[in-house]
Amino acid sequence: MEENRIDLKSLKEGTDLVLLLSKLGFEPIKRSGGELFYLSMLRDNDTSPSFCVNEKLGIWYDHGLAKGGTVVDFALAYWPGLDFRQAMEKLISHAGGSGLGPLAARPRQAELPMRHPSxxxxxxxxxxxxxxxxxxxxxxxxxxxxxxxxxxxxxxxxxxxxxxxxxxxxxxxxxxxxxxxxxxxxxxxxGKKSMSFISGSGSSLAVFEGMMDFLSWKLDYPQATSSALILNSVAFLKPAILMAGDYHSVELYFDHDLSGRKASGEFLKSHSGAVDRSEIYRGYNDYNEMTQHSISPGKQSITQKENLPFKSKTR
Known part of the structure; x- marks a missing residue:
């Protein structure tokens, strides 16, 4: 029926491929020559970013598969168990479209307030x-x-x-x-979400969830020479682990919450030289919380509220 027609032209032109990937949980690892590079979400064995997206043209190419195309082709490759119509309806639901019938292109500003041109x-x-x-x-x-x-x-x-x-x-x-x-x-x-890297020693790496934790570490260890990697989001755990593979020793400073403990566990399993250093701020949710407590001793920490073990640190 005509009212059940999927407007493929509008779907291709009105769907931001980069935004779609972000909604699916995938963020670019690097940008080069006008293209964004991801670890392939179409294969399980990708160890270096080989899935690239030309943001201007709205097309993708997976170098490992030697295959690419438009957002429609991506949907078919990403949901291989669905037939064509099911895959398109799945794409529309994730892209924020109305489902069936003509799909109008949406202005970028309405898609994500903190992206250009908002x-x-x-x-x-x-x-x-x-x-x-x-x-x-x-x-x-x-x-x-x-x-x-x-x-x-x-x-x-x-x-x-x-x-x-x-x-x-x-x-x-x-x-x-x-x-x-x-x-x-x-x-x-x-703009684009990604990790932040601060160059230092080529053999040792310190890994943090956020910049405030890194700065707390620099406050305590001003003479430290390790390179530092700030994830800015635990969503970048996998590429962080890959990057850490170039270092002999890796020190981990993740939060004392479920996602932080899980991230530490994944790192420890993946890197023989990784060491969990979070005992430094035991009794606090993260490194910076301990730093804040040191300047405002009356401030109660999250983990203290949960009656977790407390260990003070002499500065």
Whole structure:
């Protein structure tokens, strides 16, 4: 029936392939020559990013399969057990379309507020020029060590149907050029989400979930020379493990929660030189929580509330 027709042309033109992959749980590992590279989600044995997406053209190519195409071809490859119509309906449901009938292309701004063109980065400045940002970092206990790694990011955001808002935050760039931004009331990413790498020793690597934990570590160990990898999201655990394979020793500083313990376990199983260092902040949810407690001793930690063992650290 005509009313049950799937408009393939609108589906191809109106679906952001990169956004679709993100909704399915896949984030790019690197960007090169105008293309985004992922660990292939179509194969189980991919050890280096070989699934590439040309964001401008909206097409993909898997070098391991020697196969590629449009978002429609991806749906058929990603859901091989479904027939054509079922795969298209699955694609529409994940892409946010209405299902059957013509599918209108959606403006990018409505897809994800923190992607272009909804945000504009006005400028970045060294840490120390905006009192509110310095106060925020001081409250986290890491202002002293922040300047070499963080910048003050001044940006604006326009949500659909609303006026553009001028904002500022502490921020750092990730491996894909996106800005991870933090302020007292906001935590987000401007642009592509990815890991952040800080070069150091070629034989040892320290791995953290977030930048605040890394800065807490630098505060405690200012002479440490290890390279550092900040995941910015545990969704990047698999590529982090692959990257850590180039290092002889790996120190892990993950959170004391379910996802953090799971991440540590995966690392320890995958790398013979990995060591869990989270006992340093035992009794706290993460490294930075301990740092905050050291400057505000009356602040009760999450894990203390849960009556988990507490161990103080002499500074």
């Amino acid at each position: 945000y504009l980065i006005r400028e970045t400045r060294p840490i120390g020029t905006k009192a509110a940002i310095s106060d925020f970092l001081s409250g986290r206990g890491i202002l002293k060590v922040a300047p070499p790694y963080l910048r003050e990011v001044y940006y604006s955001v326009k949500k659909e149907g609303e006026k553009r808002m001028e904002l500022f935050a502490a921020g750092w760039q990730n491996g894909l050029g996106g800005w991870e931004v933090r302020s007292k009331n906001f935590k987000g990413c401007l």
